[in-house]
Amino acid sequence: METIVAGSERESLTYDVAIIGAGPAGLAAAIRLAQVGTESGRELAVCVLEKGADIGAHLLSGAVMDPAGLDALLPHWRDAPPPNLTPVRSSALRYLSADGDLSLAQPRSLDDAGCFILSIGQLCRWLAQQAEALGVDIFPGFVGAEPLYDVENADQLYEHEGVVAGVVSGDMGRMQDGAPGPRFEPGTEIIAKQTLLAEGARGSLSERIIARYDLRADSAPQSYCLGVKEVWRVEPGRHQAGEILHSLGWPLDSAVYGGGFLYHWGDDRVSLGLVSGLDYANPYLDPFAEMQRWKTHPRIAGVLKGATRIGYGARVLVEGGPVALPKLTFPGGALIGDAAGFLNPARLKGIHAAILSGKMAAEAVAELWRDGAPEPGEEALGYPQKLRHSALWAELWRGRNIRPGFRWGRWSGMLNAALEDRVLRGRAPWTLRMAGEDRAALRPAASCAPIDYPQPDGKLTFSRADSVYLANLAHRDDQPIHLTRPHGDAALTTHGAAFARAETRYCPAGVYVWEEGEGDAQLRIQAANCLHCKCCDIKDPTGTIVWTPPEGGSGPHYTEM
Missing domain, CATH: 3.30.9.90 (D-Amino Acid Oxidase; Chain A, domain 2)
Incomplete structure (x- = not known):
């Protein structure tokens, strides 16, 4: 369902800039917007919505951080560093x-x-403190569920699509059938002149915006x-x-x-x-x-x-690298961090890239207020320009061919990586790309050999059930199932045998269970186990499963990930 600004009866809050996602990119953008406002004397009202119950609750990374991002954003951060x-x-x-x-x-x-080695959750709780000290409003437990589109004020180029004018936070208290429950509270309109999407990899709002404005038209898969x-x-x-x-x-x-x-x-x-x-x-x-x-x-x-x-x-x-980045701006906002795809596979690092992308986007957005408030749907076109002239772009471009080189297997990938790393160093006259959508790579089970995995011993190796317990999951059992199948379960049932019911294996949380009975097996979705990893949205070979956000505050509650 899409929401249009005109005629809405929901409660609303108005900001200059709304940021969806309190990861490194979103918080860096919030901090930089506040800094620029102080420096220029044109302070902007900025808010950050985070679907996790607390800042960091949904954040997971290795994580090894290049400090270049923090050095650029907060030059004196070492005086009082993250824990x-x-x-x-x-x-x-x-x-x-x-x-x-x-x-x-x-x-x-x-x-x-x-x-530095760190916990990304602990880093972002620290970044949130810096942002709040600068006057940024941060709302944990608030899902950016629906985009707000302003059709009335869109220019001719976007007269059908409209321009983004903020988001609607998720409803609370709906029952499993979608009907309002006894504690139902409708979501709030967050109206903003600019909306920055910082949801991380495969963000639900980000993917909808990318599709609506065809932002991947000129990008590699x-x-x-x-x-x-x-x-x-x-x-x-x-x-x-x-x-x-x-x-x-x-x-x-x-x-x-x-x-x-x-x-x-x-x-x-x-x-x-x-x-x-x-x-x-x-x-x-x-x-x-x-x-x-x-x-x-x-x-x-x-x-x-x-x-x-x-x-x-x-x-x-x-993992697609710089050639897979979509168009970074859209009418009324921009994509930052891993919502766009800024991780550097060659370096196995992305936190610094997320911070730098958020910083550059914030500076470009702030420039829209140079001569007064921007027009509805204005694009911060200075953002991709800043990126193309940055050290971050040079870094990403230098390693662009390493991950795609593994398309042909480990040995050719290692040989290509050595050539790129030791000889070419990003100067190759060619650019490799990934072949296509990951789901399309899956082959029918009849052409593949089964893999025999040992049983867990409960000491060093563990079951999914034992593991999911440590993620501190919290989902209200009677809320609507957020793993939607717009076309029903028919495709999954029909193709389940062809792909050996791969969803029971690619999901790291045991969400998908097939129950045998009379007639066809029935799919049972244990949505309360979901880690919000987004794997099913990507790997389901039928394209039937669509991940949507559950109620705000649902999901894992990571503390040291």
Whole structure:
């Protein structure tokens, strides 16, 4: 359902700029807008909507941060830094076999000197404090559910589409059938002259805006990975603060892009996980089970001996690189951070890119007020111009060919990466692109070999149910199911056997369960298990599943991810 400004009877709040998403990009944009307002004497009213119950509740990353973003945004941040920021002291890349490993030369792009290991959730809680101190209004637990379109004031170019004039926050208290319940509260119109979408990878509003204004018309296909992550508390003798390990190889098949990471940070924390490219072909592949198996490698299991698992989560990552970036502005707003696709796969980093994109967008948006309030639907065209002349663009362009090189398998990918990293250094006269949508890569089960995964032992490896418990999930059971199937379950039922019911494996939370009975099997969706990773929205081979946001405050409640 689309919402038009004219004639609405909802309550409303009016701001100059509304930002959807309180991740690094959204909070950086809010901070920079407040800074520019103070510097210029033209203070703008800015708000940030965050669907998580608290800032950071839905944020998950590795995470290793290049401080370039913070240095540009808050030059004196080191005087009072975010909590548990751990300087990188050593970094290694190893190729794993089932029971051994080999040290590999570290690519230039993975030089982590001067970087920090951290929790992205803790970072963004700190950024939110900086934003609020500058006068920004932040509303956790508020979903940006629907775009507001102003058709009446749209110019001729957008007379049919309208221009974006803000968002509507999600209704609260609807029952499972969509009818208002006894505690129903309608969403609020957040009316804004400019709307910045900072929802992260595969944002629901962002994808709708991209489709409405055809922002990918001139872009390469976007591609994604799924990161499955755990946090462990390890014994003092096994903790090496600031140590980084990245791995290639086992347990992933050579046709599957991906690898593992293990980061020592804080006093006794280890963040670890496995990232799997969602352009894999075999429907029997299970990214969650691959990650559990990866932990049994001696190189990983040795660190976790005597340790306690304290956190679990999963999230998709954008991997298409700069050629997959959509048009960044639309009438009335812009895309920033991973909502656009600013992660740098060659460096395995995106936090600095998100911050810098938010900063550049904020500066371009603020310029629209130079001669008074902007007209409805005005675009901050200075944003993509700033990007093209920035060090961030040079960095992204330099590594543009590394991820697409793995389309043809691990060995050709590693050879191409070495050539790009050591010889060409971004100067190749060609530009590689991903092949197409990730869902299209999945092959029928009849042409693929099943994969036998070991049963979890409950000590080092675990089941989905045991893992999801650590994500501190909260979904009201009687709210509408947010994993929608606009065309019903017919396509899933018809094609389920053809793809071996792949949704039972690509989902890292066990949301999709097929129940056998008389006649056809029935799909049961355990929406309360959803980690908001967005994998189903990307990998479902039928394109039937559409992820939409549940009530504000629902979902995981990560604390150290």
